[in-house]
Amino acid sequence: MKVQICENELIKVETEDFQFFSETRIVEIPRRIVLNFFDDEFVGFVSFNMRYFNRNAYITYYVKKEKRGKGYGKKILKYSIDYAFEEMNMNRLTAEVYEYNEVSIKLLEKFGFKKEGRLKKAKFHNGRYYDIFIYGLLKNERV
Structure with a gap:
């Protein structure tokens, strides 16, 4: 698989998938590092919203709909975690995930992310409020 490093994703998130992202995915954020992934075509991206002084990055990942489940x-995510800790010299990765996004929760936990907190009723979606879980992974705790 090929990787391209840049400041922006090469695909816009589909409107129906906004439910899985915080509003920071809709509003431009300066100081992002994005890894775009390809096989025969675009697969997905992982972006890092950098906190340089703290050596922490908020991680967001997305796989194109027709590439999911493969x-x-x-x-x-594995490549990006290694890249963040080894090449970007991060000490910590932070992820926010909505309580209804079970696929993402399982994926984070598979790579050693631990649930560190909960923002109660902080995500409004389809007429109701959901919790946002905060997950963290330290460089020395990764699997």
Whole structure:
């Protein structure tokens, strides 16, 4: 699989998938590092919203709809975690995930992310409020 490093994703998130992202995915954020992944075509991206002084990055990942369920999420997340800790010299990765996104929760936990907190009723979606879980992974705790 090929990787391209840049400041922006090469695909716009589909409107129906906004439910899985915080509003920071809709509003431009300066100081992001994005890894775009390809096989024969675009697969997905992982972006890092950097906190340089603290050596922490908020991680967001996305796999194109037709590529889901084929192991790409695991591949791009594993590569990106290693890249963040080894090349970007991060000490910590932070992820926010909505309580209804069970696939993402399982993926984070598979790579050693631990649930560190809960923002109660902080995500409004389809007429109701959901919790946002905060997950963290330290460099020395990764699997």
